[in-house]
Amino acid sequence: MATLGKDIVSAIKRQIEAFGAAVTVANVGTVVEVGDGIARVHGLSTVGYNELLQFPQNIMGLALNLEEDNVGAVILGDCSQIKEGDEVRSTGRAIEVPVGDALIGRIVDPLGRPRDDKGLIETERTRPVERVAPNVVLRKPVDTPVHSGIKAIDSMIPIGRGQRELIIGDRSTGKSAIAIDIIIAQKGGDLICIYVAIGQKTSKVAQVIATLEDYGAMEHTIVVAADASDSAPLQYIAPYAGCAIGEEFMEQGKDALVVYDDLYKHALAYRQLSLLLRRPPGREAYPGDIFYLHSRLLERAAKLAPEYGGGSLTALPIVETQAGDISAYIPTNVISITDGQIYLERGLFDTGIRPAINVGLSVSRVGGSAQNKAMRQVASKLRLELAQFRELQAFTQFGAADLDKATRERLERGRRIIEVLKQPQYFPMSLGKEVMILYAVTSGYLDHVPVDKVIACEENFHRFMQTNHPELEQRINEDKEIKPEIEEALKATIMEFKQGSTY
Amino acid sequence: MPHVSFSKDYAQTALHIEVVTALALDNGDKEWLSSQFEEIVGHKVIIEAKVDPSIIGGFKAKIGDMLIDASIRNRLETLRKSLAELGK
Numbered sequence: 001m002a003t004l005g006k007d008i009v010s011a012i013k014r015q016i017e018a019f020g021a022a023v024t025v026a027n028v029g030t031v032v033e034v035g036d037g038i039a040r041v042h043g044l045s046t047v048g049y050n051e052l053l054q055f056p057q058n059i060m061g062l063a064l065n066l067e068e069d070n071v072g073a074v075i076l077g078d079c080s081q082i083k084e085g086d087e088v089r090s091t092g093r094a095i096e097v098p099v100g101d102a103l104i105g106r107i108v109d110p111l112g113r114p115r116d117d118k119g120l121i122e123t124e125r126t127r128p129v130e131r132v133a134p135n136v137v138l139r140k141p142v143d144t145p146v147h148s149g150i151k152a153i154d155s156m157i158p159i160g161r162g163q164r165e166l167i168i169g170d171r172s173t174g175k176s177a178i179a180i181d182i183i184i185a186q187k188g189g190d191l192i193c194i195y196v197a198i199g200q201k202t203s204k205v206a207q208v209i210a211t212l213e214d215y216g217a218m219e220h221t222i223v224v225a226a227d228a229s230d231s232a233p234l235q236y237i238a239p240y241a242g243c244a245i246g247e248e249f250m251e252q253g254k255d256a257l258v259v260y261d262d263l264y265k266h267a268l269a270y271r272q273l274s275l276l277l278r279r280p281p282g283r284e285a286y287p288g289d290i291f292y293l294h295s296r297l298l299e300r301a302a303k304l305a306p307e308y309g310g311g312s313l314t315a316l317p318i319v320e321t322q323a324g325d326i327s328a329y330i331p332t333n334v335i336s337i338t339d340g341q342i343y344l345e346r347g348l349f350d351t352g353i354r355p356a357i358n359v360g361l362s363v364s365r366v367g368g369s370a371q372n373k374a375m376r377q378v379a380s381k382l383r384l385e386l387a388q389f390r391e392l393q394a395f396t397q398f399g400a401a402d403l404d405k406a407t408r409e410r411l412e413r414g415r416r417i418i419e420v421l422k423q424p425q426y427f428p429m430s431l432g433k434e435v436m437i438l439y440a441v442t443s444g445y446l447d448h449v450p451v452d453k454v455i456a457c458e459e460n461f462h463r464f465m466q467t468n469h470p471e472l473e474q475r476i477n478e479d480k481e482i483k484p485e486i487e488e489a490l491k492a493t494i495m496e497f498k499q500g501s502t503y
Numbered sequence: 504m505p506h507v508s509f510s511k512d513y514a515q516t517a518l519h520i521e522v523v524t525a526l527a528l529d530n531g532d533k534e535w536l537s538s539q540f541e542e543i544v545g546h547k548v549i550i551e552a553k554v555d556p557s558i559i560g561g562f563k564a565k566i567g568d569m570l571i572d573a574s575i576r577n578r579l580e581t582l583r584k585s586l587a588e589l590g591k
Contacts, residue, residue, distance in 0.1 A: 015585050024577060028570040043568035089570070 027090040031055075032070065034082050037231045038276045041071045047090045050130060054089040057081050060111075061088070062095065062233060065277050072277045074233035076111065096126040097241045099248035104192065107209060107223040110238040115225055127244045129237055133299035140305040142339075145370045146257060146314055149185030149428025150178065152355060152421045155379040155438055156386075157342055157362045160370030161191075161255050162303025162312035166334055168319045168326060169344030173356050175318045177425050178342065179259040180208060182316065184217045185428030186257070191314075192249050193221045194258040196242035199235050199265030202227040215426060228265075235269035243300050246313045250302065253309035258301075262318040263294055267330045284329050291333050298337045326361075340364035353422060359386060372431060373481035378438040382417065385442055389414025409447070416446050419454035432473030433462055435482065436490065445494045449503045457503060464497045517547040523563040523574075528552045540564075 029043025039061060047053070053061040053073055059081060065072030075082065076095075097112040102123040107116040110129075114121055142160030159165045159182075167175045183193040195212075197205045205225050212218045222245060226238035239260045246256040260266070267290060274287035282288050294317075301315035319334050324346060326335070335341055340363045349356035371379065392411055396403065403411075420441045423429070437458055440446055449457045465473060472493060475486050482490070520540055522528070528536070533550050540548045544566070555563075558574035565571075 012586065015582060023571065023573040024581070026570050026572065028565070028568055045568050087570075 029071065029088045029090075031082060031084055031086045031088060034075075034079060034084060036276050037075050037079050037233055038273070039073045039075055039079070039082060039088075041073055041088045042069070044071045044088065044090055047071055048092075050094055052091045052093045052095055054091055055082050056086050062237075063090075064273070065279070074236075074273055074277075075231070076233050076237075077231075079231070095129040095237060095241075097129055097244050098123045098125065099127045099245050100125045103222045103245060104220065105218050105222070107225060109230070110224060110226050110234050110241040112241065125248065127248055129240045129244050130296075131244065131247070131300065133296065134302045134304065138302070138304055138308050140303050140310075142303050142312075142366045142370045144255075144303075144312070145367070145372055145375075146182070146191065147185060147189070147431060148178075148182045149430075149434075150181055150355060151423055151429065151434050151438065152357050152359070153178070153182075153342065154371075154375055154431070154434055155382055155421075156359055157340065157357070157364045158367035158371040158375070158379075159314065159316075159364060160303070160367045161314050162301060163340070163364070163366055163370070164298045164301045164315040164317065164338040165364060165367070166317050166319060166338040166341040167344070168321060168331060168335070168341050169356070170321055170324055170346050173344040173346055173349045174354060174425075175320070175344055176204075176208065176261055178344075178355055179261060179316055179318060180211060181425060181428055182257070183212065183221055183259070184215045184426060186220055187215070187217055189220070190255060191220070192246075192254060192256045193217070194224060194242045194246050194256065195221060196224045196226075196239050196258060196260050198226055198238045198260065198262060199228050199269055200225075200261065202229060211426070232269040232272045235266065236273055239263070239266055239297050243297060243313070243315075247300065250304060250311035250313040251309060253304075253311045255312045255314070257314040257316065260297075260315065260317045262320050263334055264320045264330050267293070286329060290330075291337075294330075294334055295337045298334075339366045353418065354425070355423060357421075360390070374431065374435045374476050374479070377482050378435055378442055381442045382438055385410070385413060386417055389417065412451075413441075413444060413447055415451045416449065416454050417441055419451060420446070420458060422455060430473060430477055431480070432476035433465075435476050436465060436473065437461060439482070439490060440494050443491075443494075445498065448498075453503055457501065460501060461497060464500070465493065468496075469493050517549045518544060518566065519549050519551060521551045521553060521565040523553045523555050523558060523565075525554070525556050525558050525560050525574075527554050 027044055027046045029041040031039050032042045033040040047063045049066060051063045053063055055061055059075060059077040061073040061075045063071050063073050098121055100123040102121050106114060106118060106121060109115050142162045144161045146159045146161055148154050148159060167178055169175050183195060186193055205227055209223055212221055224238055224242040226235040242258050246258045249256040267286065270293055271286050275281060279287045298315055298317060301313045303312040304310055317334055319331050321328065321331055343358045343361040344356045345358045348358060388410055392407060420437055446454060446457065472486065472490060476482065522536060533552060537548050537550045558576045560575035561573045563572050563574050
């Protein structure tokens with residue numbers, strides 16, 4: 001402490017000695033118009049695009065429109081304190097956010113200022129919020145899975161590290177719930193999670209944070225929050241700030257995952273800015289660069305080649321649809337940018353299939369190559385059984401009276417698979433557990449269990465495995481494949497379980 | 504130089520420079536200042552003197568949208584910022 005005090009004294013002395021030397025030359029302008037978070041500034045002839053501007057009272061702005069005789073700027077702060085005629089200085093800097101390990105467990109705003117009560121964020125490093133995505137040379141195909149802990153996702157829509165997987169669906173169909181479950185599932189793992197809340201209700205953000213804290217998931221998570229009450233400029237930069245925070249970990253060779261919740265609200269915030277800046281409106285009044293807005297963000301998700309550290313940044317953007325319309329403007333844009341989507345459906349949600357994933361419309365274009373061998377061993381059969389089941393189900397809707405035995409069995413198995421894929425919220429599973437139950441159901445070991453008892457049976461199964469043969473789950477977790485001897489042991493154990501169970 | 508306004512007040516084009524000081528300038532000061540500026544910019548200049556006690560001392564000169572800030576207030580502000588950085 002004493003040395004620290006001395007350091008500060010000498011540093012202050014140095015500063016005071018240098019005092020008087022500074023004459024600053026700055027490019028300045030005057031505010032001609034201010035309102036709605038936007039200012040028009042006369043002057044500022046040498047200011048650059050996206051340059052930070054210094055308004056009076058320490059309020060910062062961002063130069064977004066460089067026009068012939070004025071500059072259109074958005075104000076990152078309280079615009080009611082800015083008056084016409086105020087002096088604006090250019091800073092020569094772009095927006096930056098603090099980055100590094102010190103942010104883990106913290107809640108920050110899009111400028112990296114703390115929003116929790118844990119004091120200052122002690123980090124030296126900052127990164128520009130906007131950056132060009134890593135190029136082809138730096139990248140490598142996705143090859144490691146993100147273990148989501150959700151059976152339906154890990155088996156049928158696998159997500160790889162460095163992938164961009166969209167979560168899409170109507171309001172309250174469990175989009176955020178999936179993202180939060182995935183964050184919770186990373187507990188004790190090596191994936192650093194960043195949850196970016198854009199234009200959400202503050203109450204919902206508080207609820208998400210409380211959930212993450214309850215499940216001990218804040219220890220590996222950073223929350224970047226721009227609530228509905230924050231100004232549109234802050235909401236606009238929030239995902240880029242979250243991305244920059246994640247990129248720092250990626251470049252250190254670590255793995256990071258960033259959830260953008262949600263990009264529909266982000267598009268609305270950007271539309272507001274653009275209209276107020278008088279940029280020409282296009283389809284649905286969105287500006288012309290609305291596609292680039294999201295593509296440049298999602299392109300920054302990457303898996304780096306080993307010679308560049310081998311880190312990764314996985315992006316899970318969330319988009320809300322209106323009345324299930326995935327062919328609306330923003331959803332189609334984001335679908336075309338991402339490497340696949342998880343489509344959640346209201347109808348499924350209401351019939352009790354939760355997570356309400358529509359397996360037919362959901363895809364993962366690159367995740368398959370990142371899937372573990374163990375999961376691939378059970379998933380291929382699962383996918384086939386489910387596809388056959390859906391076909392038969394549609395066919396037999398008009399009367400199932402005289403079906404042959406094989407068809408009936410296939411239908412029965414399909415129903416049980418659907419039941420097994422149901423999973424309660426905040427209940428992520430280890431790879432071993434997922435593989436074992438999926439193995440049991442696809443191999444027909446649950447065919448004799450009544451459909452409405454399958455969930456209870458699964459619970460018993462996991463409990464039985466945990467108490468009697470915990471080594472099986474462990475082996476699958478470690479080997480990441482079902483070796484022949486494990487398969488034999490698994491078969492024997494399932495038979496043992498069947499004899500002991502009442503179904 | 505960008506955003507510079509010229510006027511034909513003099514026989515040749517002159518450059519308007521707004522000079523803000525804490526205390527009022529007398530004619531001698533103004534002449535001295537304009538000769539100094541003329542030397543730098545290589546142009547006839549017109550000094551528009553303004554008084555603003557809040558800058559404490561020194562001067563601020565505005566040529567078009569370029570601001571040369573040599574005021575005591577600005578230096579104090581820079582010092583305050585750098586000291587605040589130390590405290591972080």
